[in-house]
Amino acid sequence: MKYLSEFADPDLAALLLTDIAETVTRPWALMEVCGGQTHSIIRHGLDQLLPAEVELIHGPGCPVCVTPVEIIDQGLEIAERHDVIFCSFGDMLRVPGSSTDLFSVRAGGGDVRVVYSPLDALSIAEEHPSKQVVFFAVGFETTAPANAMAVHQARDRGLTNFSMLVSHVLVPPAIEAIAASPDSRVDAFLAAGHVCTVMGTAQYEPVAARYRVPIIVTGFEPLDVLDGIRRAIQQLEGGRAEVENAYPRAVRSDGNTVARAMLEEVFETTDRDWRGIGPIPMSGWRLSAAYREFDAELRFAVHDRRIEANNGCRAGEVLQGVIKPNQCEAFGVRCTPRHPMGATMVSSEGACAAYYRYRRLGEVDFDHG
Amino acid sequence: MAEGWTCPVPLRDHDRITIAHGGGGLLTDELITHLFLPAFGAAASGATPTDSAVLPFGDQRVAFTTDSYVVRPLFFPGGNIGELAVYGTVNDLAMAGAEPMALSTAFVLEEGVEVEVLGRVAQAMGEAAALAGVQLVTGDTKVVDAGLADGMYITTAGVGLVPKDVDIRPERATPGDKVILSGPIGRHGTAVLSVREGLEFGTDLQSDCAPLNGMVHAMLAARPDLHVLRDLTRGGLASGLCTIAETAQIGIRYTEATVPIPPEVQAACGFLGLDPAHVANEGTMLAIVAPDDADAVLEAMHAHDIGSHAVVIGEVTEQNPGVVVARTPLGGHRIVDRPLGEQLPRIC
Numbered sequence: 001m002k003y004l005s006e007f008a009d010p011d012l013a014a015l016l017l018t019d020i021a022e023t024v025t026r027p028w029a030l031m032e033v034c035g036g037q038t039h040s041i042i043r044h045g046l047d048q049l050l051p052a053e054v055e056l057i058h059g060p061g062c063p064v065c066v067t068p069v070e071i072i073d074q075g076l077e078i079a080e081r082h083d084v085i086f087c088s089f090g091d092m093l094r095v096p097g098s099s100t101d102l103f104s105v106r107a108g109g110g111d112v113r114v115v116y117s118p119l120d121a122l123s124i125a126e127e128h129p130s131k132q133v134v135f136f137a138v139g140f141e142t143t144a145p146a147n148a149m150a151v152h153q154a155r156d157r158g159l160t161n162f163s164m165l166v167s168h169v170l171v172p173p174a175i176e177a178i179a180a181s182p183d184s185r186v187d188a189f190l191a192a193g194h195v196c197t198v199m200g201t202a203q204y205e206p207v208a209a210r211y212r213v214p215i216i217v218t219g220f221e222p223l224d225v226l227d228g229i230r231r232a233i234q235q236l237e238g239g240r241a242e243v244e245n246a247y248p249r250a251v252r253s254d255g256n257t258v259a260r261a262m263l264e265e266v267f268e269t270t271d272r273d274w275r276g277i278g279p280i281p282m283s284g285w286r287l288s289a290a291y292r293e294f295d296a297e298l299r300f301a302v303h304d305r306r307i308e309a310n311n312g313c314r315a316g317e318v319l320q321g322v323i324k325p326n327q328c329e330a331f332g333v334r335c336t337p338r339h340p341m342g343a344t345m346v347s348s349e350g351a352c353a354a355y356y357r358y359r360r361l362g363e364v365d366f367d368h369g
Numbered sequence: 370m371a372e373g374w375t376c377p378v379p380l381r382d383h384d385r386i387t388i389a390h391g392g393g394g395l396l397t398d399e400l401i402t403h404l405f406l407p408a409f410g411a412a413a414s415g416a417t418p419t420d421s422a423v424l425p426f427g428d429q430r431v432a433f434t435t436d437s438y439v440v441r442p443l444f445f446p447g448g449n450i451g452e453l454a455v456y457g458t459v460n461d462l463a464m465a466g467a468e469p470m471a472l473s474t475a476f477v478l479e480e481g482v483e484v485e486v487l488g489r490v491a492q493a494m495g496e497a498a499a500l501a502g503v504q505l506v507t508g509d510t511k512v513v514d515a516g517l518a519d520g521m522y523i524t525t526a527g528v529g530l531v532p533k534d535v536d537i538r539p540e541r542a543t544p545g546d547k548v549i550l551s552g553p554i555g556r557h558g559t560a561v562l563s564v565r566e567g568l569e570f571g572t573d574l575q576s577d578c579a580p581l582n583g584m585v586h587a588m589l590a591a592r593p594d595l596h597v598l599r600d601l602t603r604g605g606l607a608s609g610l611c612t613i614a615e616t617a618q619i620g621i622r623y624t625e626a627t628v629p630i631p632p633e634v635q636a637a638c639g640f641l642g643l644d645p646a647h648v649a650n651e652g653t654m655l656a657i658v659a660p661d662d663a664d665a666v667l668e669a670m671h672a673h674d675i676g677s678h679a680v681v682i683g684e685v686t687e688q689n690p691g692v693v694v695a696r697t698p699l700g701g702h703r704i705v706d707r708p709l710g711e712q713l714p715r716i717c
Contacts (some may be wrong), residue, residue: 008698
């Protein structure tokens, strides 16, 4: 199938793997930033096919995982209201807030709906004029343009019963925070391809130069990921630290200029807490002054929620590549996909959920037969 | 309910039923293990984890099963709730090797549903029963207030006789056995999703909704000693394989490249972030058979339309008891898990 099967071709994958094995001479740690890449790596078993010198660290690019508990609690509080239809992407329903999750709110009578697009939430608002319809706008730069479009259209259509709980996060400040951390073991980054489809690649140039770290814009299919790894190893072995586009079929250096203009109109950058990592300056988007009336946080006055101390979940260290998921004391014991303590164990893109399967590889004999 | 009743083993995290408890995954299992079985007590001492119970009856054995059907929308490409209600129960009987005889049909109708709609569903059930060769022998009709039943819910129960010498159960999966898949996966779930409100996407894909008992009859005629049969309904291929591996405490390994996945299913799963191995089927099954029987069973399956693409996808192993391992097309491996509950589309 176009854009799927040809980027999973086993023969081409073998060529890339051979090239990587012939190029690498010493251990390197690469961080794939995006959870979609982590998913692909685990789904296709790519990590098992790489030479031992190449270590993959699963990065913080799972939007579900980094959404702060405070904002999830805000969403839960709004979703519990009888006058509200709360719309969310499916992943968010199982993420624990400080006391409950959206699934449980729905079971308790809350009107919580899974939508595939914020524009669907807009239609629901039009169909239910007596209800307040709230869309939970979670995600990186990738999902932001559609959310911006929804708010823009809500204003155009004069919809007064639509609002958004915005928790957008931005990739470049997160990469910079990790690169700048004294604990960081990351030698090169595989940047999230679809974020760059929207935003372009220019934002990464200063980071690559300042921290002497290669940044490879990388796609999501198996060959994309392997090509990103190959180019990262080539740069590292050659002593280079450049921004390189390994996903040219979807990424131009200036990104999608129409989407960026829309984003600039609807959102403004703001400091943002990342779940498990903490505050990163100017690493998020909120609605700009012109669209503030659509901000659910203000409309429902839930902006001053604070939560209690950590429950022992070390997702933050996992997200920064400081520890492996199975080095957390709770991993696989108190914390499993069935009983997640942190969001990294919930999302199919979460490093802990992916590792939970990976950990079991120790008990599994793959070579038989 | 009596006051003061509490779960023997509290269901952690949830003090109310969530939609995921009905997803056929781990949460459904937890409900059965920690709520139903302890609450039923001695009365459920003979309950089995399979879709049909096989009960001694004189010198015969009777397979007995029941299932409720709550699909939305009621009509979808390739089928409707009435066909599902007949085929689903017929297939549960067939998976025990039974010859389905008779079904009951119980309707919970929503006030306001059009009589014409009910008529079309009922007619579809009659035609489905004729095709599957079963009688619809008794039933019940209830009506609930508008807004309570998505149009209608249907519960069917079925009985069938298990032929002498047939002994089909998950526990019989034996290292060395071959794992046969009857056809392309993911068609029913994808077809239903494609017409679900808020998610419509264009596809020619039809549900695989079909009775499997005719093909199973032919398979048994070819080789009576089939070890395990399983239809791949909720939770799909992954759930079916995992249940067998866990119940029999054997390992299963299969090669992903051998599993037929229609391009429409692959594409829909790609953009919805679903795994085709987790998507429901309604007329596709697994057979686990002794290695020497595999060719004859395959031949019998190939003679049927619904089995014309039947293929060996893997084998039962002594290694990794309770675990299903897939070899990926690139040569890596992954552990195959059941979906936890409701399928949660990924954000990006």
